[in-house]
Amino acid sequence: MSLKTKTAVVTGSTSGIGLAIARAFAAEGANVVINGFGKADDIEAARSAIEAEYGVRAHYSNADMSKPAEIETMINEADKAFGSVDVLVNNAGIQFVSAIEEFPAEKWEQIVAINLSSAFYAMKAVIPGMKARGWGRIINTASAHSLVASPFKSAYVAAKHGIAGLTKTAALELATHKITVNCISPGYVWTPLVEAQIPDTMRVRGLTKEQVINDVMLKGQPTKEFVTVDQVAALAVFLCSDGASQMTGANLSMDGGWTAQ
Numbered sequence: 001m002s003l004k005t006k007t008a009v010v011t012g013s014t015s016g017i018g019l020a021i022a023r024a025f026a027a028e029g030a031n032v033v034i035n036g037f038g039k040a041d042d043i044e045a046a047r048s049a050i051e052a053e054y055g056v057r058a059h060y061s062n063a064d065m066s067k068p069a070e071i072e073t074m075i076n077e078a079d080k081a082f083g084s085v086d087v088l089v090n091n092a093g094i095q096f097v098s099a100i101e102e103f104p105a106e107k108w109e110q111i112v113a114i115n116l117s118s119a120f121y122a123m124k125a126v127i128p129g130m131k132a133r134g135w136g137r138i139i140n141t142a143s144a145h146s147l148v149a150s151p152f153k154s155a156y157v158a159a160k161h162g163i164a165g166l167t168k169t170a171a172l173e174l175a176t177h178k179i180t181v182n183c184i185s186p187g188y189v190w191t192p193l194v195e196a197q198i199p200d201t202m203r204v205r206g207l208t209k210e211q212v213i214n215d216v217m218l219k220g221q222p223t224k225e226f227v228t229v230d231q232v233a234a235l236a237v238f239l240c241s242d243g244a245s246q247m248t249g250a251n252l253s254m255d256g257g258w259t260a261q
């Protein structure tokens, strides 16, 4: 099935993996809703480039994924503008690196809200329409940290393990409705989120930038290369295809072999 008549909402898509996924869906003909924070000019440039390059319609929603009411509004507005939300990618995510005893409570709450609860609220809003139309694709950007842990990332690891469980539960609930629910679990992908972790990791572990990249980040990634955003986006496109219609409830690793160890 082509994505030509479809609408995709991709949360956290003003940058990094989400933007690559939104662009890849647009390249397949889908109308897209991008979402996330950033400079207004940069967001408008990304939105208008999608329309210009792929001849689809692209909307921007500034919904804050830590606020359930804004998530519901984003889905309702997408539905009103395009007539349906056929593909939902729960991708928005943030990171914070600290030992548990020093981990700020508000950071814990924020990470759980953005990286986990937002997916629940967005699913809750899109599922009735997907069921009514008899087709849907829900893709959650999890992480290798949905399968294994690393020290100092308690909230992130807990939220990502949670999203893997939510994915399986939703897949079972929707299995007979032609709605698939899967998560993609990348290892280290070179994005602003990863770049932003470097100073904190340098501080917490007392390392240089090169040591963080080679001895911490890529230490556990046997290929010794970062995953690219386009590789993650290609898997998201595949999950929307007919070829993937029997894949549901899966946690798909794309981590250079990290979790094979």
Ligand code: NAD
Pocket: 011, 012, 013, 014, 015, 016, 017, 018, 035, 036, 037, 038, 063, 064, 065, 066, 091, 092, 093, 094, 114, 115, 141, 142, 143, 144, 185, 186, 187, 188, 189, 190, 191, 192, 193, 194
């Ligand atoms: P990124 O920082 O480039 O993008 C994150 C996006 O989320 C941005 O668009 C940002 O504006 C948005 N966002 C943040 N808080 C938000 C909020 N409250 N409401 C709405 N949008 C919000 O990071 P990325 O690396 O592209 O990460 C995307 C997803 O991929 C995250 O869920 C992350 O956990 C996951 N992931 C990333 C890596 C990696 O190595 N980069 C690895 C595994 C999983």
